[in-house]
Amino acid sequence: MTQSVQAIDALLAEHADLERRLADPELHTNPAAARKAGRRFAQLAPIVAAYRKLESARGDLETARELATSDESFAAEVAELETRVAELDTQLTDMLAPRDPHDPDDIVLEVKSGEGGEESALFAADLARMYIRYAERRGWTVTVLDETTSDLGGYKDATLSIASKGDSPEGFGRG
Incomplete structure (x- = not known):
């Protein structure tokens, strides 16, 4: 056996x-x-x-x-x-397959715009919204902990807290 x-x-x-x-x-x-x-x-x-x-x-x-x-x-x-x-x-x-012991943990996600000025900040805002919508569809709670916006409404940086009730946000970035 x-x-x-x-x-x-x-x-x-x-x-x-x-x-x-x-x-x-x-x-x-x-x-x-x-x-x-x-x-x-x-x-x-x-x-x-x-x-x-x-x-x-x-x-x-x-x-x-x-x-x-x-x-x-x-x-x-x-x-x-x-x-x-x-x-x-x-x-x-x-x-x-064995799972990572931290899979059920909640996460803090940070999105930064990087090089590229306003266009990069707009892309970072789109990316942050994408993560927020994905998490909300999974039933996870999203809290914006900190954000720095650009003149055109993009994010120079944004920090999000993603919490769940049992389903793992820790592994969500792995696909």
Whole structure:
């Protein structure tokens, strides 16, 4: 049994245990414990869903391979399913990769205009607005901590605080 299979099995068991605990009314008498269990359950749910999709695709691939020996029309489906299984496997591997411990932290973002005068300041203002809108769409709270504006309304520099409730703004710049 490989290490990744053991990790998946442990996560599946933890997910099932959390599902059972969250269904128990006793847990909800302690709001902090219920919130903690709910957050962990929400973290594990996409991983469990990706694993189940992968296992389903692997089963479909195995069936298609068996049927391809007697019916050539399944041969094309085998290649398609092999690609799908590889994509799902990569997706699951990415989800299981260790995260930076600072990912859930809030951030302070600083945008400076640099060389280029007023046009550079206008671009910096556009960039700051882009970050603000992106953060607001994600449900994060944005606070302008400091700003120095130019004569045309651009930013010579702007400092923003981006805070979240569980979803990570720390990793948002990594795409």
